[in-house]
Amino acid sequence: MRIPRIYHPGPLPANGSVALNDDAAHHLTRVLRMSEGQPLHLFDGGNHIFEAEIAAAGKKNVTVNIIASRPANIESPLQLHLGQVMSRGEKMEFTIQKSIELGVNVITPLFSERCGVKLDNERLAKKIQQWQKIAIGACEQCGRNSLPLIREAMELEEWCAERDEGLKLNLHPRAAHSINTLPLPVEKVRLLIGPEGGLSSAEIAMTSRHGFTEIQLGPRVLRTETTALTAITALQVRFGDLG
Structure with a gap:
């Protein structure tokens, strides 16, 4: 299964816990039916990928733990x-x-x-x-x-x-x-x-x-x-x- 990619508005830390916004939480829990312990990738617009794992998933709130980050620039030179x-x-x-x-x-x-x-x-x-x-x-x-x-x-x-x-x-x-x-x-x-x-x-x-x-x-x-x-x-x- 492909690891889901989720956009997070605002800068992400290199590690630690992050609460996702309502749209992302709804997509993960209601659409993808994901739960605690499952992996995902986050990005914040800064050409980095943040590897994360769901720490807690409620009906309206999702908290993830960021495990690692790495540069990932695939932008065109044009x-x-x-x-x-x-x-x-x-x-x-x-x-x-x-x-x-x-x-x-x-x-x-x-x-x-x-x-x-x-x-x-x-x-x-x-x-x-x-x-x-x-x-x-x-x-x-x-x-x-x-x-x-x-x-x-x-x-x-x-x-x-x-x-x-x-x-x-x-x-x-x-x-x-x-x-x-x-x-x-x-x-x-x-x-x-x-x-x-x-x-x-x-x-x-x-x-x-x-x-x-x-x-x-x-x-x-x-x-x-x-x-x-x-x-x-x-x-x-x-x-x-x-x-």
């Missing part, structure tokens, strides 16, 4: 910041989950002219919390120990105008360049993925003014969630740690 115009329903959740498995470091949800998601501040705040939990679950599953950042949602032009020393890329089906034609080396990428209806002509012109390079992935038109994951994979193959 720093990826995904600016994703928000998509409807489970598509956004899917994009967040899978892009984190592929090594994205930062995700910023974006509003654009053709964005189909309309949320008030309260609902948007709940969405951000939900997406952060999805990010944690993705790290627990894929083995990453550094937790990616889910930023607050912002307007497309505000995000494009942010200062960034990395390569800025905008996916466009009629672009003249592909990822394979980008010059080596590249260590940092800000990747923009538009909405299901695409960016408007004015938005495309705006991205160009802010230094974005238009690239295309091939002859077929991809859905927004397919575009994000295909682009991230291609970037990791060329500049990162895939392949």
Whole structure:
């Protein structure tokens, strides 16, 4: 049986006892049905693995003993910041989950002219919390120990105008360049993925003014969630740690 991996918010000690938060305790006792004496691995976002054992498991509280810790950095050398115009329903959740498995470091949800998601501040705040939990679950599953950042949602032009020393890329089906034609080396990428209806002509012109390079992935038109994951994979193959 695979040893469960659990994220713990806040720095973990090299040894000693730790009380897990409510979400972790519920997952271990109610979902995995684990009990006293069983092993688990903890991580706190600091690129270390903490080997632990359940010391006490109640209905709502779980205490673990940390036995040992060791460095465990599996982060890609490519720093990826995904600016994703928000998509409807489970598509956004899917994009967040899978892009984190592929090594994205930062995700910023974006509003654009053709964005189909309309949320008030309260609902948007709940969405951000939900997406952060999805990010944690993705790290627990894929083995990453550094937790990616889910930023607050912002307007497309505000995000494009942010200062960034990395390569800025905008996916466009009629672009003249592909990822394979980008010059080596590249260590940092800000990747923009538009909405299901695409960016408007004015938005495309705006991205160009802010230094974005238009690239295309091939002859077929991809859905927004397919575009994000295909682009991230291609970037990791060329500049990162895939392949």
